[in-house]
Amino acid sequence: MTSATRRVPGVAAPRPRPALRRLLEPAVAPLLLLVAFLLVWHVAAVALDSTVFPTPLEAAATLVADLGSSAYLAAVAETLLVLLGSYALAVVIGSLLGFLIGLSTFWSDVLSPLIYAVYSIPKITLYPLFLVFLGLGDVGRIGFAFLHGVIPMLLIVLGATASVDRTHLKLAASLRLTTPQLVRRIVVPSIVPSAVTGLRLAFGLTFLGLLIAELLGGSAGLGGELLRNVQLVRMGNIVGEVILITIIALVPTVLLLRLEHRATARFAGRATDAAPAL
Template sequence: MSARRSPGWVPPLVLAVALVAVWTVTAALADSAVYPGPGEALQGLQSDITDSRFLGSVGDTARVLLLSYAAAIAAGAVTGMLLGLSAFWSRATLPVVYALNSVPKIVLYPIFLLFLGIGDLSRGSFAFVSGVLPMFLIMVEATAGVRRLHLKLSASLGMSRWSLLRRIVVPSVLPSLASGMRLCFGLTLIGLLLAEMFSGSSGLGYELLRNLSLARVENIIGEVLLIGLLALVPTLALQQLETRIRNRYEVSV
């Protein structure tokens, strides 16, 4: 009888506990003011959380992230699937998008500030672009990889484009869509934090840079822990969703 598999969240939890233990020991051995232990970091985070301004910044980041992420998933998935069905437009567009995606996004942020100004619109748009390009590329490649036999069969049956997408393309690309959703979340979050650090008046990126300017090391490490937690929980949930989708739709060849 095969051994029962542990839940997917157990290995990351074990790793996290091990890292905290190593952190505690090394901080105690170093005994340095610039290397606080977990206790000091949690105290710094607690002092921040009791501040209503900091809680407002957390809410601002969560709100803009949710909107940017949802828009990136929707736009990247839909345009990627539609373009992936056309061999001509795929060949014409992919080199440009790959080249644009290889450019460090932060060097483009002044353009967002120039046209959109300082505020949620520029930060959200930058976060959107950070996530939508990888999502688009993943969906184009996944759609282009749909079995040609299925597409030829749909053409011979005279299926409409909507029926083709609903019955053949979407079920075939769902595993790639789930992977793209997981990857896109982290990239969107990184883009948003960078934008908040450069031009924000609120948000976790702004708070991180503010603590850095005040040399509050415990608060910096505490906020890093908070950002890590806020990123880890959705990522684990998306990973579980990806596993379920792959088990249901992915066909071994």
């Protein structure tokens, strides 16, 4: 028995927490914050006593009514499908380009400043180009959403790949490891936590780009529905749709954040541990 596991006389061993408690504990603080926000919102709506400022229950009721419409459900499904396609393209292309560029010190130094310069351009100023060349349909929306997500994903993976410990790479070269062995044992364990962070950030930015494209186009998806509600000054529907958009954005983000924590805990130090075992 090791000293870490040896029981101290007279001191009871700590009992493991139930699995359900471990699962629910991280959600307690966010739920309390949500309840506090809803209470403040309700009190403010009642105090203002305005016909254009709904209470949480009124906003939820309008959202439920909207979701009962087949046209509204079709708009939600259309946005989700375009979001899924745009996000998948941004993740795959951004990861591959970032990984390939990051493997070369020369190309990392040459291309990184150019990519950061492009990323600093406000994307909204590029929308007319997408409108002219790609139109208002799914292709234009996918392209604009893709642009918002691919560059952050590329830069994060590029930075993680370029910052892999060069000592480990030199050790691998001296041991004549093949390229697949080098990638599997050194590079991938080093970049996985950053790549998962890129997944989380790219999702939110891709969704943002898609909503902007739908709002400016005003013809399809949740953005089109939101624009019509704004034009008709239907505040209950507007707030209800904002709630729906928040849920769509929040659920994958929370799941990706949990995946990020697990990846960091699992892969932190993996490359360092693997180097002596080469």
